[in-house]
Amino acid sequence: MIPAPAFLSNPERFMAFSRWAAPMFGVTAVVLALAGLWLGFTAPEDYQQGDTVRIMFIHVPAAWLSMFVYVCLAVASFLALVFRHALADAAAQAAAPLGAAFTFLALVTGALWGRPMWGAWWVWDARLTSVLVLFLVYLAYIALRASLDDEAKAARAGAILALVGAVNLPVVKFSVDWWNTLHQGASVFRKQGPAMTNEFLWPLLLMGLAFMAAFGSLWLVGIRAQVWRRRAEAAALRAARG
């Protein structure tokens, strides 16, 4: 059996940990976002893209988070499916709506960037289509969980769907390498180093960390809500049984 950190395997310790960690991540997110926005709006216009380059500071972090949250959802689902760990299932359930929100944001801000740069709101290229599929998988996961009353069945079905959907992640990441796409290739995390100057790279990285910290905070609060929901439902069941 894979040993889990104590705060992940014990709900009481998780509740004690998340009580201070959630607000700490929240404050960190605000500080990083303010610094990122300041640097982003003091950076010069891009020589080709003009002011639309500032959309990058929200579009790219949202796209990063859309995939990162799915990795969290898939890992939590795996732990819930294999070890039947209730807290891992709560983590998966709390991650899904946040992941859907980040993916929605990546799609819409991408359209708002694409229209002035490509002359189109949307094209059916491999990157955009695979991100749309990612969004639909999030929605399918949320709908599946909501449609089953039996908590154990919902957890198992949701975990299987999440793990099957993880096949789409490498497609999203490498679509720009495997196919000719209108969407540009990787410009930050690549072997040759970032393809942008520091005046754009720093605000982008700060905003990426801000989005990550915001997710960390909201995810912890979401898991706490799931723990309380399960406690409330268990108490209601005990009361009904007399």
Place this chain on the structure above:
Amino acid sequence: MLDLDAGKYAAFVWPAYGLTALVFLGMIVFTLRASARWRRKAQKDGE
């Protein structure tokens, strides 16, 4: 110097930032309200 003038691209830049703010606001409100609701119910039912 802070440059908030997006010129001819303002119609694309500001809706992108506005939508991002709205989505974050939605995530915060949704998560905190769910947390507060279930916490109250768990405490009430646990008594």
